[in-house]
Amino acid sequence: MKVINLHQEEQELILLAVDNNRQAQQRIYTLFSPKMLSVCRQYIKDIHQAEDVMLTAFMKVFTNLKNFMNIGSFEGWIRRIMVNECISFIRVQKNIKFTDDETFFEESYNNIESQFSIEDIQFLIDSLPDGYKMIFNLYAIEGYKHKEIAEMLGINEGTSKSQLSHARKILQKQINTTKNYEYGTE
Known part of the structure; x- marks a missing residue:
């Protein structure tokens, strides 16, 4: 060899x-x-x-x-x-605009990989508003820090944190809705 x-x-x-x-x-x-x-x-x-x-x-x-x-x-x-x-x-x-809402919440989220296929997860991410999706991808997928994201996009660090928090809330709501639909509880 x-x-x-x-x-x-x-x-x-x-x-x-x-x-x-x-x-x-x-x-x-x-x-x-x-x-x-x-x-x-x-x-x-x-x-x-x-x-x-x-x-x-x-x-x-x-x-x-x-x-x-x-x-x-x-x-x-x-x-x-x-x-x-x-x-x-x-x-x-x-022509994405980021709101300067700097309120955000740190929450823990369950690992959803075992519950959904990659295509399902991508579909959920695709349904996010463009600004949320961009911040979510940069942070969660690419591993950039909020400071780096803020510099890349010309926004405040707090705005990056806020956008990520909102994206996570939307994703969690979609996941819960999907689970409820699959188990007939909706």
Whole structure:
């Protein structure tokens, strides 16, 4: 069995892609596009628009590949470009306004993974208002802190916390409604 150093292979691919080697660029795209489409889909409900945003973001990846400093993971660097491109797309398309309501509640929520399929969870998240959905994805899915989200979106940190709190309440209400419907208690 031959052991392949994936990190070294990735670095070689990056160097070739920086030199506009189309095969290397295609390989990078093939390796990362399924995950990155999933990232875009978390923010953008329409699959065709999510694909368009992903393609635009990949163009930015290849344009800025020379700026990748090998600090952190390459996939993480690409993912950040995808998230930023999604945010830009949503801002232009939806003209989202965030309310400066800084009241929020920290509540604990049960793990719902075992109760719902990934498609069900994505459907629930998709039904959130765009601002709530964006903050929820950035915080709960991407792992950004409220301070980072506030900087990315040009909002107050309290607004980020408030939007997340409202998103969680809506999701919890939807989950409870779905449970009640499934068990015939509604």
